[in-house]
Amino acid sequence: MPLLRAGAVTKLFGRLVAVDRVDLVIDAGEIVGLIGPNGAGKTTLVNLITGIEPPTSGTLVFDGTTLAGLRPAAIARLGIARTFQIAQPFRNMTVRQNVAVPALFRANPAAGVGQALGEAGAILDTVGLGPKREFSARALTTPDLRRLELAKALALRPRLLLLDEVMAGLTPAEVDAEIAMLRRVNAQGITLLVIEHVLRAVMGLSHRVVVLHHGRKIADGPPARVVEDPGVIAAYLGNRRPAGRSG
Ligand SMILES: Nc1ncnc2c1ncn2[C@@H]1O[C@H](COP(=O)(O)OP(=O)(O)OP(=O)(O)O)[C@@H](O)[C@H]1O
Ligand SMILES: [Mg+2]
Structure with missing residues (x-):
């Protein structure tokens, strides 16, 4: 199938x-x-x-x-997760907090905020945003915003x-x-x-x-x-x- x-x-x-x-x-x-x-x-x-x-x-x-x-x-x-052509992060949150949000709301969510933030850190390392994890999302360049979109999608643990x-x-x-x-x-x-x-x-x-x-x-x-x-x-x-x- x-x-x-x-x-x-x-x-x-x-x-x-x-x-x-x-x-x-x-x-x-x-x-x-x-x-x-x-x-x-x-x-x-x-x-x-x-x-x-x-x-x-x-x-x-x-x-x-x-x-x-x-x-x-x-x-x-x-x-099924997706990225958006025009990124729309939570601008008042840090990069890592942005990625923790989907980890808390997916089908099998992270056990709590601490675990979600930990997972978010690992995902940010994967997409190359690890060094900017504590930046405010509003401070990111356009290419970095696209990486953040990808990190948020990965935090949903999608199959597609x-x-x-x-x-x-x-x-x-x-x-x-x-x-x-x-x-x-x-x-x-x-x-x-x-x-x-x-x-x-x-x-x-x-x-x-x-x-x-x-x-x-x-x-x-x-x-x-x-x-x-x-x-x-x-x-x-x-x-x-x-x-x-x-x-
Ligand atoms: N909400 C909408 N209302 C009216 N027309 C729309 C809407 N969304 C897309 N379209 C039109 O549908 C067509 C397909 O648009 P779409 O955005 O899917 O193309 P695309 O292949 O993603 O293009 P691009 O490479 O520029 O991103 C275009 O003619 C577009 O103007
Ligand atoms: Mg398009």
Whole structure:
């Protein structure tokens, strides 16, 4: 049984079809990359899986449980965590306190604040924020806020983790460190769906890559095959002017 199965999932915003009959299967242990030009429907798909918005039609099943009608908190307790493209930490709390909060509210919560803070410290070491654990969240840079988003999601002890552009704004060296870190997270048994515009990162990290374009799934396969897919190349060239061409 797949960990996640989406069947013909569709989301309309008025007349705009943001997600168009997407079928998607994610098996336990996989790292699946989700790519596509701006506005392709990637974040919307994550919002549907996590219950932020209801699908207009279609089915979503996680580990045998249908997600229809479940609120985001209930879906998180089933074992699905996500990061947000725009981080929204508790700005008046420390970095470590921010991570302790989900540890206290997940399905099998930490026994108390002390234990939650201890766990939070270990998770912050994993994501590279250990030295900044006592900083106020408001003092973090944008890349560090993305690491904090990841740490908060890990504190839920998810089985499936959906990452929405956690590498945006990182230097190439930081991207390499992030890839290594996500591989360690996956090796701990956490299945990953990774939305990323840094194609080098998503192609190097993912076992399989899914491409959305205008809400439709236009490719699904090993990275080496997907990068050579004519439909994928056309989708990208149609949205980004190729280097060295004018007009
Ligand atoms: N709440 C909403 N109301 C109306 N339209 C929306 C809403 N959310 C998203 N859209 C539209 O749905 C389409 C898909 O948006 P979405 O944010 O899912 O794309 P994306 O692939 O995540 O893009 P990006 O790479 O820029 O983050 C876009 O046309 C967007 O403007
Ligand atoms: Mg998005």
